[in-house]
Amino acid sequence: MAQTSANLIISDLRDRIQHLEGAIARPKAILPFEVAEIDERLPGGGLAYGAVHEFAGGVAGAVDGAAAALFVAGVAARTKGKVVWCLTRPDLFAPALAQVGLHPDRVVYVEAIREEYVLEAFEEALRFGGLAAVVAELVRLPMVASRRLQLAAESSGTIGLIIRRWRRQTEAGDFGHPTAAATRWRISVLPSEPLPVPGIGRARWLAELIRVKAGESADFEIGACDAQGRISLLSDAGDGSGQTQRSVHTS
Amino acid sequence: MAAAKAQALVQGLHMVDADPAADLAALERLTIWALSQYSPVVTIDPPDGIVMDTEGADHLQGGEELMLSGLVNRFRARGLMARAVVADTWGAAYGLARSMTAETKVVPTGKTADSVARLPPSSLRISSEALISLRTLGFETVGELAATPRAPLALRFGPEIGRRVDQMFGRVAEPIEPIRCPEIIEVHRAFAEPIAAVETIGKYISRLVTKLCLELQAKGLGVRRTDLIVHRVDNTIQALRAGTAKPVRDVVWLTKLLRDRIEKIDPGFGIEKLSLAATMVEPLDDRQIASSLVDDAAVDVGSFVDVLGNRGTYRIYRLAPVASDVPERSVQRISAVAAEVGQTWPMIWPRPVRLMDRPELIEVMALLPDHPPVWFTWRGKRRRVKRADGPERIFGEWWQRTSEWAAVRDYFTVEDETGERYWIFRSGDGVDHDTGSHRWFIHGTFA
Numbered sequence: 001m002a003q004t005s006a007n008l009i010i011s012d013l014r015d016r017i018q019h020l021e022g023a024i025a026r027p028k029a030i031l032p033f034e035v036a037e038i039d040e041r042l043p044g045g046g047l048a049y050g051a052v053h054e055f056a057g058g059v060a061g062a063v064d065g066a067a068a069a070l071f072v073a074g075v076a077a078r079t080k081g082k083v084v085w086c087l088t089r090p091d092l093f094a095p096a097l098a099q100v101g102l103h104p105d106r107v108v109y110v111e112a113i114r115e116e117y118v119l120e121a122f123e124e125a126l127r128f129g130g131l132a133a134v135v136a137e138l139v140r141l142p143m144v145a146s147r148r149l150q151l152a153a154e155s156s157g158t159i160g161l162i163i164r165r166w167r168r169q170t171e172a173g174d175f176g177h178p179t180a181a182a183t184r185w186r187i188s189v190l191p192s193e194p195l196p197v198p199g200i201g202r203a204r205w206l207a208e209l210i211r212v213k214a215g216e217s218a219d220f221e222i223g224a225c226d227a228q229g230r231i232s233l234l235s236d237a238g239d240g241s242g243q244t245q246r247s248v249h250t251s
Numbered sequence: 252m253a254a255a256k257a258q259a260l261v262q263g264l265h266m267v268d269a270d271p272a273a274d275l276a277a278l279e280r281l282t283i284w285a286l287s288q289y290s291p292v293v294t295i296d297p298p299d300g301i302v303m304d305t306e307g308a309d310h311l312q313g314g315e316e317l318m319l320s321g322l323v324n325r326f327r328a329r330g331l332m333a334r335a336v337v338a339d340t341w342g343a344a345y346g347l348a349r350s351m352t353a354e355t356k357v358v359p360t361g362k363t364a365d366s367v368a369r370l371p372p373s374s375l376r377i378s379s380e381a382l383i384s385l386r387t388l389g390f391e392t393v394g395e396l397a398a399t400p401r402a403p404l405a406l407r408f409g410p411e412i413g414r415r416v417d418q419m420f421g422r423v424a425e426p427i428e429p430i431r432c433p434e435i436i437e438v439h440r441a442f443a444e445p446i447a448a449v450e451t452i453g454k455y456i457s458r459l460v461t462k463l464c465l466e467l468q469a470k471g472l473g474v475r476r477t478d479l480i481v482h483r484v485d486n487t488i489q490a491l492r493a494g495t496a497k498p499v500r501d502v503v504w505l506t507k508l509l510r511d512r513i514e515k516i517d518p519g520f521g522i523e524k525l526s527l528a529a530t531m532v533e534p535l536d537d538r539q540i541a542s543s544l545v546d547d548a549a550v551d552v553g554s555f556v557d558v559l560g561n562r563g564t565y566r567i568y569r570l571a572p573v574a575s576d577v578p579e580r581s582v583q584r585i586s587a588v589a590a591e592v593g594q595t596w597p598m599i600w601p602r603p604v605r606l607m608d609r610p611e612l613i614e615v616m617a618l619l620p621d622h623p624p625v626w627f628t629w630r631g632k633r634r635r636v637k638r639a640d641g642p643e644r645i646f647g648e649w650w651q652r653t654s655e656w657a658a659v660r661d662y663f664t665v666e667d668e669t670g671e672r673y674w675i676f677r678s679g680d681g682v683d684h685d686t687g688s689h690r691w692f693i694h695g696t697f698a
Contacts (some may be wrong), residue, residue: 026644059481060671066604069549070698073604077527082552093695094570094582095596104570107589110559111566130550187698191670200640200666203698225576237594 002156005192012068017140030059033079033160035222035233038207042183043214047075051182052126052150052160056190058206062172065165066135067187070225072135072161077101081132084125086118087111100225104133107238119145122160129156137163141172146179146223184211190221255330255471255590262570274298274594283432287531289318291490292429298409300348302341304427307515308492309337311564319355337365341427342419346393367419375415381408389597393419406448426488429480436470437528438462445484452522456508456513459527462481464502473498473535474613476649479509481516482524489516495557498533504554508561540548550636556587578694594605601664602675603695614689617691620681627692634667644680659686664697672697 021088024112039045052085055068055073069092076083079099084107087090090111094104110121115138122136126149138162141162153160163180166172175186186208201217209217223232258264275297276289282301286293289312292304304320312318319335324331338344338358343366347356367374372385384407390396396404397416403455404412417423428542431437437457440441446452450539456479463539467473481489516522519637559565568584575581581596596602615624623639643662647655662676674695679687 053484059669062604064696066696067698070604084555091605091607093578093603095572095578095602096604096698098595099598099602103597104572105593107569108556108587109568109570111565111568113566117564120562120564124559126553128552128555130543131552131555189670189672191668192666192672198638200638200664200672203672204670205698245497 006119009163017192029074029157034230035231038209038220038222038231040110041209041215041218042212047159048156048182049159050154051226052146052153052162052180054146054162054164054179054181054184054227055188056164056172056184058173058186058208062164062168062169062175065107065163067203067224068135068163068165068185070096071187071207071231072230073097073099073102074225074229075159075161076135077225081106081130081174083107083132084110084121084134086112086117086121086134086136088112088118099227101227101229112179113170115139122162123149123152124236126152126160127156129158131158133159133161135161135163137165139164140174141179143177143179146181150180150182156241178211181211182213186210193223203248207231229238266301269324271298279430282430286430286432287337287476289322290528291480291492291528292427292488300345302427303335303491304488307512308491311494311561313493314563315357316355317641319357323354338366340421341417341425341463342376342418343367343421345376346370346419347522350374355444355567367390368397368475372396375419377411377414377415381412384408385412395677402560424485424487426486429488431528433697435528435530436463436466436532437526438466441524445523445662447518447521452513452516452518452525453510456527457502458507459525460506461502463527463529464500464505465531467500467532467535468537470531472528472529474498474505474532475499476529476531477509478528480528481518481522481524482526483519484521484523485519485523487519491515492530493561495553495559496560496586497553498535499553499557500535501554502556505553508515508557511558511561553588560665575648576590577648579690580648580651583663601697603672603697604649606695607693608672610676610694613691615675615691617677619689621661621664624675624691627665627691627693629673634671636665637668638666640664642677657683662694667682 029049030044030046031049039078040056046070050177056062057065057068077100078101080166086107088111097107098104099247113120122134125131125134141164149160164175166174188206190199190204190206195201203223205224207220208224211217221234223234225231254266278297282293282295284406285301285303288304290305290308294302296302306613309318313323315337319337322335323523332347336344336348336356336358339360340363343358344365347358348632372393373382375393395421401413404585414423414425418425440455440459465599475495477493479491483489483514491512492508493505498503535672542558543690556567560567567587569587570582573581573583573596589677611629614628615627617624621642623641624636626633626635642661645660645662647658649656658677659680660676661680662674664672665675666672673693674697675693677690677691679689681689
């Protein structure tokens with residue numbers, strides 16, 4: 001009882017401070033994953049708009065960032081409007097993005113001639129406003145730069161998604177340095193869903209929520225994005241529908 | 252060469268009288284075209300040249316080298332031979348363009364003296380009598396002439412030779428007075444006191460843009476190229492060019508494009524006049540862009556694309572589908588502001604997130620003709636294949652290249668023990684060696 005009343009007082013104080021600061025009374029928009037177990041771990045129940053989120057790949061993914069890129073594409077696909085994708089290495093294969101629901105008409109690619117210019121384009125895109133999401137593929141992200149990007153995202157309310165990819169796997173330790181991103185994720189590949197026949201089932205990922213502002217880190221085993229960019233949670237016991245299918249085939 | 256000698260060399264030679272007036276008119280038309288395409292400061296250099304100040308405008312063409320080769324190629328497409336040179340001074344560019352064998356040349360900043368030293372005195376723009384006398388005196392190159400004491404030369408030929416040499420080496424200013432045609436919409440602002448502060452320049456830029464947009468609106472036009480020409484008190488001209496992907500008449504948008512690059516202006520001792528010219532215009536009708544009836548109107552990314560595009564350090568594009576089964580040909584780049592295509596790629600087969608620009612050779616052990624590999628070695632690491640899907644057979648496109656007549660690629664998706672998924676293919680169908688080398692390649696990475 002005492003706790004709830006304390007919470008009431010704190011939330012009241014928060015409202016008054018916000019009123020005093022004269023911040024734009026924008027409702028804190030959230031993009032939920034629509035997976036209850038993941039959303040409840042994130043403050044507000046999803047990825048916040050007007051913030052920068054950071055995604056890296058695990059092991060081999062540190063270099064190609066394939067799973068991280070597709071995870072981000074799935075997030076961007078669930079927003080509404082144009083997406084700007086800033087990169088230096090143009091090895092992204094657009095049909096794969098279309099397969100997670102990111103239509104090619106929605107994506108504008110900004111290819112920088114040098115790594116340093118990606119940050120500049122990313123900030124410009126975040127400040128532009130009116131974009132659904134801004135994605136950047138970055139090698140280095142110093143604390144100062146990330147804080148600046150976070151402020152740019154706050155000023156326009158656009159969601160910023162950063163894919164970290166390094167030249168060599170040994171450089172991936174750089175991800176240990178703190179940044180001002182609201183959430184930091186590591187997406188690594190897991191063996192795909194077993195099928196009753198030879199072949200490759202739905203891809204599975206291990207999504208590690210390494211850092212989240214006002215929340216606790218957590219690990220999730222998820223099924224890769226579907227045609228609308230939605231992910232799904234896998235229970236440790238295995239997918240229920242897969243089990244029934246297997247019994248049909250084996251019996 | 253005399254006409255009689257030419258007729259003796261070539262049988263049935265068709266002779267046409269020279270028409271200098273028509274040549275000059277054609278050169279003028281070319282100059283005005285170059286003004287809209289390449290640079291804000293362009294003028295005729297009769298009888299056979301065009302001079303441009305491309306400082307601050309070459310990035311719109313992808314840099315100096317690309318600008319020159321593009322320029323020469325566009326002339327060649329029309330059956331014209333052209334030589335193009337970028338140099339520090341008008342004199343150096345004039346001399347080099349008329350004496351070199353290559354089609355294009357970029358002289359790096361500060362290397363003018365070295366590059367012009369071996370040019371003949373005829374590249375100095377001096378009278379033919381003076382040239383003959385110089386030859387009699389034994390002058391073969393500009394370098395020799397420049398190293399000769401000035402006083403005896405001036406005594407004999409007057410000040411002209413010294414002035415031309417100085418102009419070539421950049422010791423004397425040689426302003427280019429830009430050509431103007433009556434259709435160009437231009438607004439000016441002259442200052443009683445020279446201005447130099449960034450804020451002041453920015454303020455007057457936005458006033459000029461407002462004036463320009465009013466004039467454009469009266470004519471129903473939008474700009475594709477806007478030039479800000481800065482006249483300094485020491486009689487030199489600087490220019491800033493802003494390009495847009497679509498015709499624009501938006502004051503805020505144009506002001507931002509020009510203000511973004513204010514730091515490129517060097518005010519020196521002060522600016523006495525600012526001019527803003529709409530060099531390339533296209534019709535633009537009024538249309539409603541904001542409406543309270545539509546909740547989330549489509550956002551026009553045009554202004555964002557222009558802001559980054561004018562910095563010259565980005566390639567901005569969208570990707571659109573092409574009807575081709577060959578993965579590297581199934582994607583094409585289109586303009587970021589092009590109309591929506593509406594189409595997407597077929598969704599039948601999964602596609603990798605990362606596609607290598609060049610497939611890499613791998614070593615495999617696989618059963619022929621249609622089994623996936625049991626293991627493969629890529630970049631020195633051996634991976635055992637746990638699961639695989641395929642083959643997806645892709646045929647060569649003989650209508651693109653005849654050598655692809657029989658070519659076949661069999662694509663497999665493979666997954667190793669750690670769950671990493673790759674896209675690999677075998678060149679050839681596994682039976683017939685005409686279809687390919689039967690070597691294996693890795694082409695992409697799945698998520």
